[in-house]
Amino acid sequence: MLDDPRVRRWAWRIGAAVVAGVAVLVLFGWRLGVAVAILVVVGDLVRSSRKSSSVAAWQKSSAAERRTERQLKALQRSGYxxxxxxxxxxxxxxxxxxxxxxxxxxxxGVYAIDSEKWxxxxxxxxxxxxxxxHGPFNKKxxxxxxxxxxxxxSSILADRVGFEVPVQPSVAIYGPSIPWKVMRVRDVDVYAGNRARAYLRRRPKILTDGDVRRIFSAAEKALPPKYPD
Known part of the structure; x- marks a missing residue:
């Protein structure tokens, strides 16, 4: 059972909560001890959720990619x-x-988003x-x-599905303030990272549900994971 990383994580949380709770209980009473134990567990849950990612390679670093990933999860209800x-x-x-x-x-439509932390x-x-x-640096x-x-x-997907599949490139930037909502620079949409979800939502519908599923299925097969499990 302890071979499961989730079980080990919960065992660590419970152990840390018990130790902290007992220490505070001895010094200040049981109510505060219980409260501290709960806070230890909640705090670790929040910290872990911020590092959670479906891509294992992004769990230790790649904070920008994780932030965009979290935003995009909410779009699944809208057919994305x-x-x-x-x-x-x-x-x-x-x-x-x-x-x-x-x-x-x-x-x-179809979008290729590059998450950047500057x-x-x-x-x-x-x-x-x-x-x-970015400052004095040309980001060409x-x-x-x-x-x-x-x-x-776009080229790979078109070959798979038998019709043109335009893919709009974009860069989602985290860190510095971006003085516009969306700016197209050299055919690439550029915007603040926290606007990734809004960037996709405010566009007209051009694909049917069938088109979306067909392109997605082709992409799963033709574009392999960069970091295979």
């Missing part, structure tokens, strides 16, 4: 299906790492919808990466 950390071919110039963070397929001390700005800067490589990965997914 999501695949996380899917592999696509790399480009010859080494621009892409060969991974789409989040491939979203729903009534409003230094919040540096401002984000654009120039004529053609350049994206991030835009090229997102666009390449979306193009690869």
């Amino acid at each position: 299906l999501v695949l996380h950390a899917r592999a696509v071919p790399r480009d010859d110039d080494g621009v892409s790492d060969g991974r789409i963070d989040h491939l979203v397929i729903g009534p409003s 230094d919040k001390r540096l401002p984000v700005r654009t120039m004529s919808h053609m350049k994206l800067f 490589d991030r835009l090229d990466e997102a666009r390449w990965e979306a193009q690869m997914a």
Whole structure:
């Protein structure tokens, strides 16, 4: 039983709660001891939920990807299906790492979302919808990466389903303030990470439920997990 990580985690929680509760009970009484024990368990549950992810490689780091993943879960009720950390071919110039963070397929279309965590001390700005800067740094490589990965997914999915599947690339940025809602820069939608869900919801319906299921099924088979279990 203790081989199950969930059982081990709950055993740790209960043990920590008992130790903390007994210590406070001895010093301050049983009511406060019970309250402290409960707080220990609740606090650990909250901390664990923030690190929870369907992608094992994201559980220790990748906070930006986890935050987007949590937002996208709520869209399932609206007919959206999501695949996380899917592999696509790399480009010859080494621009892409060969991974789409989040491939979203729903009534409003297909989207490849790249989650980014940037230094919040540096401002984000654009120039004529053609350049994206983070402080003094030109982020052309991030835009090229997102666009390449979306193009690869579009081509692969079209071959599988027999019709064109446009995939809109986007970058969800966490950290610095983003002075716009959604800005298209070099054909890539750029927005604050906490707007990922709103970005997808406020779009017209262009795919039927059957289209969504068909594209999702093709994506599951043609775009393998980047981090297989």
